[in-house]
Amino acid sequence: xxxxxxxxxxxxxxxxxxxxxxxxxxxxxxxxxxxxxxxxxxxxxxxxxxxxxxxxxxxxxxxxxxxxxxxxxxxxxxxxxxxxxxxxxxxxxxxxxxxxxxxxxxxxxxxxxxxxxxxxxxxxxxxxxxxxxxxxxxxxxxxxxxxxxxxxxxxxxxxxxxxxxxxxxxxxxxxxxxxxxxxxxxxxxxxxxxxxxxxxxxxxxxxxxxxxxxxxxxxxxxxxxxxxxxxxxxxxxxxxxxxxxxxxxxxxxxxxxxxxxxxxxxxxxxxxxxxxxxxxxxxxxxxxxxxxxxxxxxxxxxxxxxxxxxxxxxxxxxxxxxxxxxxxxxxxxxxxxxxxxxxxxxxxxxxxxxxxxxxxxxxxxxxxxxxxxxxxxxxxxxxxxxxxxxxxxxxxxxxxxxxxxxxxxxxxxxxxxxxxxxxxxxxxxxxxxxxxxxxxxxxxxxxxxxxxxxxxxxxxxxxxxxxxxxxx
Amino acid sequence: xxxxxxxxxxxxxxxxxxxxxxxxxxxxxxxxxxxxxxxxxxxxxxxxxxxxxxxxxxxxxxxxxxxxxxxxxxxxxxxxxxxxxxxxxxxxxxxxxxxxxxxxxxxxxxxxxxxxxxxxxxxxxxxxxxxxxxxxxxxxxxxxxxxxxxxxxxxxxxxxxxxxxxxxxxxxxxxxxxxxxxxxxxxxxxxxxxxxxxxxxxxxxxxxxxxxxxxxxxxxxxxx
Numbered sequence: 095x096x097x098x099x100x101x102x103x104x105x106x107x108x109x110x111x112x113x114x115x116x117x118x119x120x121x122x123x124x125x126x127x128x129x130x131x132x133x134x135x136x137x138x139x140x141x142x143x144x145x146x147x148x149x150x151x152x153x154x155x156x157x158x159x160x161x162x163x164x165x166x167x168x169x170x171x172x173x174x175x176x177x178x179x180x181x182x183x184x185x186x187x188x189x190x191x192x193x194x195x196x197x198x199x200x201x202x203x204x205x206x207x208x209x210x211x212x213x214x215x216x217x218x219x220x221x222x223x224x225x226x227x228x229x230x231x232x233x234x235x236x237x238x239x240x241x242x243x244x245x246x247x248x249x250x251x252x253x254x255x256x257x258x259x260x261x262x263x264x265x266x267x268x269x270x271x272x273x274x275x276x277x278x279x280x281x282x283x284x285x286x287x288x289x290x291x292x293x294x295x296x297x298x299x300x301x302x303x304x305x306x307x308x309x310x311x312x313x314x315x316x317x318x319x320x321x322x323x324x325x326x327x328x329x330x331x332x333x334x335x336x337x338x339x340x341x342x343x344x345x346x347x348x349x350x351x352x353x354x355x356x357x358x359x360x361x362x363x364x365x366x367x368x369x370x371x372x373x374x375x376x377x378x379x380x381x382x383x384x385x386x387x388x389x390x391x392x393x394x395x396x397x398x399x400x401x402x403x404x405x406x407x408x409x410x411x412x413x414x415x416x417x418x419x420x421x422x423x424x425x426x427x428x429x430x431x432x433x434x435x436x437x438x439x440x441x442x443x444x445x446x447x448x449x450x451x452x453x454x455x456x457x458x459x460x461x462x463x464x465x466x467x468x469x470x471x472x473x474x475x476x477x478x479x480x481x482x483x484x485x486x487x488x489x490x491x492x493x494x495x496x497x498x499x500x501x502x503x504x505x506x507x508x509x510x511x512x513x514x515x516x517x518x519x520x521x522x523x524x525x526x527x528x529x530x531x532x533x534x535x536x537x538x539x540x541x542x543x544x545x546x547x548x549x550x551x552x553x554x555x556x557x558x559x560x561x562x563x564x565x566x
Numbered sequence: 567x568x569x570x571x572x573x574x575x576x577x578x579x580x581x582x583x584x585x586x587x588x589x590x591x592x593x594x595x596x597x598x599x600x601x602x603x604x605x606x607x608x609x610x611x612x613x614x615x616x617x618x619x620x621x622x623x624x625x626x627x628x629x630x631x632x633x634x635x636x637x638x639x640x641x642x643x644x645x646x647x648x649x650x651x652x653x654x655x656x657x658x659x660x661x662x663x664x665x666x667x668x669x670x671x672x673x674x675x676x677x678x679x680x681x682x683x684x685x686x687x688x689x690x691x692x693x694x695x696x697x698x699x700x701x702x703x704x705x706x707x708x709x710x711x712x713x714x715x716x717x718x719x720x721x722x723x724x725x726x727x728x729x730x731x732x733x734x735x736x737x738x739x740x741x742x743x744x745x746x747x748x749x750x751x752x753x754x755x756x757x758x759x760x761x762x763x764x765x766x767x768x769x770x771x772x773x774x775x776x777x778x779x780x781x782x783x784x785x786x787x788x789x790x
Contacts, residue, residue: 352646356667357578363671364585385577 196220599623
């Protein structure tokens with residue numbers, strides 16, 4: 095895992111290290127060059143001084159050696175070669191040692207480093223020059239036979255090397271110390287800078303699944319983290335709302351299952367209080383079976399809802415004769431409607447077809463007709479109609495006897511919602527039918543709306559989108 | 567004892583009414599809130615068993631109206647609503663007990679019996695009048711050491727008289743607390759059942775337990 099702290103530390107300290115290295119190098123090179131230039135300037139001056147002190151005439155070279163070259167304290171050495179490379183003179187300080195001959199251009203002196211035989215480091219300058227002619231008592235010098243000589247002047251550079259070594263050591267030590275210190279400071283700064291993250295982490299860590307009302311506190315949160323905090327709080331709000339919906343739904347399911355369970359338990363317990371006739375047991379068992387069937391239907395509806403929510407259903411596409419499908423769906427409700435003198439009329443054209451999943455469309459229509467026959471007033475009416483519209487089919491199921499208000503109409507597709515809590519047959523219808531209709535129609539690619547018309551007419555209009563119609 | 571059962575889920579209503587009748591209670595039952603309120607107003611029920619989610623009128627509204635009108639019937643709320651808020655709301659509106667569905671029928675019976683005892687300020691589930699002993703919990707009756715077998719209706723009559731032992735109980739009171747609303751019995755049915763009861767519990771060699779107070783009714787035990 096990438097650590098923000100490690101990255102920040104590595105970045106700052108690495109950068110610091112690089113800067114220090116470059117800076118140290120520049121300082122070292124500059125100082126080294128300055129020191130050498132100083133040494134070389136001294137050497138050059140000495141060499142020219144030496145050269146100026148040499149005179150020659152036709153036959154001889156005359157050395158007027160300065161005291162500086164004789165004095166051991168100055169540690170300035172020289173060696174002079176003639177044109178034929180014979181040593182013409184050398185520093186008495188050299189004893190038996192020799193300097194080396196640096197024979198370069200006449201006017202441009204050349205520098206070189208060397209190690210003396212006793213191990214000392216020397217810096218030397220080589221110079222080729224033609225000594226001036228000896229002043230022969232007022233006679234002009236004769237330049238014809240003047241010869242070029244080679245001169246090497248050297249000085250001990252051990253001290254300079256030592257100074258440079260000390261400088262290197264100083265720079266390295268200082269860099270190391272600065273790096274270590276900056277590492278320490280950066281660690282403290284980064285730690286302090288990341289404290290809000292720890293605070294947020296602690297706040298998030300304190301949020302428990304059973305209390306999602308907690309939010310990440312915005313006080314003392316840096317501007318960079320504020321957007322994360324906002325998004326996090328948004329997410330928490332959404333999760334809380336979703337959990338609340340889930341809890342309410344679970345509570346509703348439990349509530350709806352309790353009533354038929356109570357009926358089942360009570361029926362069985364009351365029957366078991368004493369010995370009964372065979373006929374009585376049969377009646378009780380068929381009562382229990384009816385309760386169980388209703389509970390099973392409810393559980394199936396719930397499962398269907400859950401599958402629709404998680405998109406686990408497979409849809410077929412068949413050509414369906416709509417009128418036949420609606421008639422088939424009405425059959426189970428026919429007898430009870432007749433008993434209550436409810437009339438049913440379908441005006442769907444016999445040749446109107448649509449392309450849809452027959453099982454799911456049947457479930458939609460059955461649920462709508464079940465709802466209609468449940469809430470229609472005795473002696474009222476239920477109508478089914480359909481017509482093609484823009485390549486879709488608009489199917490309408492309407493019924494009389496609706497006592498809902500306009501506001502309540504907007505809630506009819508909610509799970510477990512019942513107008514006025516006025517269920518006519520408690521435990522049988524639990525407010526899932528229309529919720530299922532809405533989700534099924536959506537899964538079929540259509541839309542559904544409910545409306546209230548004059549005279550208590552409840553109308554559900556389904557637009558089965560994505561289905562082609564074919565009047566033939 | 568006469569109960570009113572307001573419960574809209576038919577299988578539960580029917581089985582409860584049956585079980586309660588078999589336990590010697592007179593039960594009026596309905597699945598509609600409005601009708602339930604009408605029943606509660608018309609009769610002096612010992613206990614009203616009330617569901618909350620009802621067609622016609624919500625159970626809590628029925629309770630509110632019943633209490634506002636000063637009716638003293640004990641109310642047991644029987645509902646699928648189980649949250650703390652629901653229980654508190656129900657009890658604070660004047661309910662005497664609260665049970666959540668599903669429940670054990672035996673427990674419901676015991677709670678109803680407890681409410682009945684509270685109605686008549688009797689804490690002891692054993693009532694003794696002379697050497698007549700009544701076990702209210704198990705609905706058994708003894709005269710001396712001999713157990714007497716009674717029909718549910720006879721037992722209900724004796725239990726009502728026993729609850730009001732020492733008081734004069736009118737025929738109307740008996741009618742209202744022992745018989746159901748749609749009972750087809752004639753007006754002298756009370757006297758007939760008193761006769762049955764006397765045959766079973768009176769002993770010729772001992773002082774009568776059930777006494778007739780001319781023009782006013784009956785009394786169990788000595789007349790006040």
